[in-house]
Amino acid sequence: MADTSPPTPEPPAAATAQIGVDSWVSEEDQRREGRKWLGRTWERLPPAGKLALLTPAIAVPFLPLSEANIYNYGLFILIYALLALGLNVVVGFAGLLDLGYVAFFGFGAYIYAFLSGTHHEKGHVYTHHWAAQWSILTAVVMCAVIGLFLGSSSRRLLGDYLAIVTLFFGQAFVVFTNSADPYGITNGSNGLGNIDPLRFFAFGASFTVSSTRGYYWFLFGCVIVVLIVLHLLSESRTGRAWKASREDPLAAEMMGMPVNRLKIMAFSFGAAIAGLAGSVFAAAQTGAFPQNFGTQVLILIYAVVILGGTGSLTGMLAGATAIIVSFQVLDSTSPPNNARTLFYLSLVVGVVVIFKKSRAQMAVAVASTVALGFALHAIVHEVWPRGTSGQVTSGGYLTGAIKHWVLLPTNPNRLAVYGYLALIVLVITIVQLKGWWRVAVVPPTIVLTAFVWENLLIQQPAVTRYVLFGVLLIALMATRPQGLFGTAKVEIA
């Protein structure tokens, strides 16, 4: 988690076109001074201090939550943090794009599920009730071995080709577990259900983790251990060699590093961590089902890693928290008003970010947004009464404001579809415009966004979140590819 603490040759700073030239290097000290004191203090903390500060920050907020919320938020954040930490080894440290990573998560879950339950499939009966420590260990070791095999394909393949082979590996896993397994070990699309909780026993004593809180604390311990291991690893000979081979494999090879072996090791290490996450995940949801390991999960893990910043361990925790909280809030089972609050908050944040440089522009934009909403509502109410006579979907404390500001037609389906398409065009326009032109386009865009949100998106939050993650990946790549905590790449041409 402290990959920024020793002065690295490439200082963490926003990438500009001038990056890497002499003047840029000489200004580095000023830039470091100019950073806010919070960031400076954080950089100077020793790793143990960071861990001591972070641990309660992750753990405490979940203590007063109900069981269901601990499961939905705490447990998922930790599982995705673990997955992101593993993927970070492959993508962040070693710089290999592994699009089949989610398959290792699946392998871990299926191996654990297979070894801890009785399953009747296609005429076979498989009964195993292994002690949890052995089934988790088996899952981790087997994932590491499979990772070794998949990683060995990186001997011959570079960059994109590796990404494709791993993507197909992930797809093959989904197809296999869903339908193509001849012995019924995976039980097809029904998955393996009804498996044992984490039951450790050794030397006659046994210890069972079965409550949600228990899983939460167990995973918490796993994350801390993995964090410490990865921190030590990233500062070790191997970690430095990974980073060197990421930056320039050829130069690393010339310096005598076994680049191929390093790549395979990274794959195997990441796979082992995913296997650990998978086995605990299977135990916590008492089953392993093929739909848990599809492309959507892969995108989610990548969103965590990219948002957090590839290569940064702290970033993985922050990214997992941000992504999973917004993911679970935008779930169809979560109260819709949470999603609504999150949505309007992010609109406000968006406006602040767009007009960071000019207070006057911001004031004008906000005022005209509010005015435009009410004016449009009044006009439509006179001209076309049906356009404002719809109902607010479970509005809560915002009902009044929405009712008078957003247009709510009685049967909005088709209008909302057109609104969505128009919104894409408007957002694209905003990106293109600058200065006061932008101020002119922002208010209608926000009003339209609110219209589309209230009439279309809030009815299907579970789809909306994936749309938003897609946009997030594109926007992050275009604006801040190093994520929240990552270090900007210095590209010296």
Added chain:
Amino acid sequence: MSSTPRQALGNLAGLGVLLAIWVFYAVYFSPTQGWTFFLQLTVDGIILGSIYALIALGYSMVYGILKLLNFAHGDVAMIGAFIGFGVLTLLGGPLSPAIPVVALVACMFVVAMLGSGFLGLAIERFAYRPLRDAPRIAPLISALGVAFFLENSVLLLFGANYRNYDGYDLISYNGIHLGGSAGVFVSYLGVMVITGALLLMVGLVALVRWTRFGKAMRAVSFDREAAAMMGIDPDRVIATTFFVGSALGGAAGVMFGLVYSQIYYLVGFLAGLKGFTAAVVGGIGSIPGAMLGGLLVGLVESWAKGYLNGNVADLVVFGILIGVMLIRPQGLLGTPALQKV
């Protein structure tokens, strides 16, 4: 863009031997009906393969010029299929078309191709152009984001249910029976798909080989900086390439809808993966390679469906891809990538 004739000839000869062994095995040792069954699968495979070849061309062109894997290409094809469906619905549906069927089909293709082409332009402008000089990993992740955005937007707007494309009612249930009524059946629809794909491919080859744009495209894909110094605007050439590639993808989407007669929001993902397989098997960056690869993938999928079963077919196709990538990453007609230092 392609390997030396001798190498290519050698690869093709090897492929021919493998195919001959397979045909012999399929016809003489397989428990099913022998020649007719085999030929029927082959015909279906060729129809499928021409669709994959069109998708593969889009991948291959973009890769050739930008060295970028456009993961979103399959979803562009899916959008094309949906645009075609929209045109079909607007003009009265397959059972009571408002204009002659030929004109209707032509309309579907033209509108879908234009729509996907412009979508491709927008994707290039917003997802890829800002990343022109970024590390290699960035545009790949951006491409994943685009694919995800497109799929889920369609899910959001049109729902998860299948849309009935109904190509058979539109064109005809009939077809040609080769070798008597028990013989091989080729539907008119299939004939149309194969001819359409062939025409588009011929058009593309002509475009690349004989026009100024084609020359510029080859120059940019060979060396972007040098081309820029010769007065070619690389951004414009790249954008046009995206337009052409995406338009071919849109046409493939409409054909896909016509052949399978139903579409839904995930249709692009698998079709895109297979199109990509085709591009890789043929040698990515090579246009004839993409056509050959598409044909092969279509044939293999069709045979695997017939002789094994539908679930395994995808695994077989993926397995072939991984095998080709490991043994011969440059594909059948590609040149091995030289690493210059």
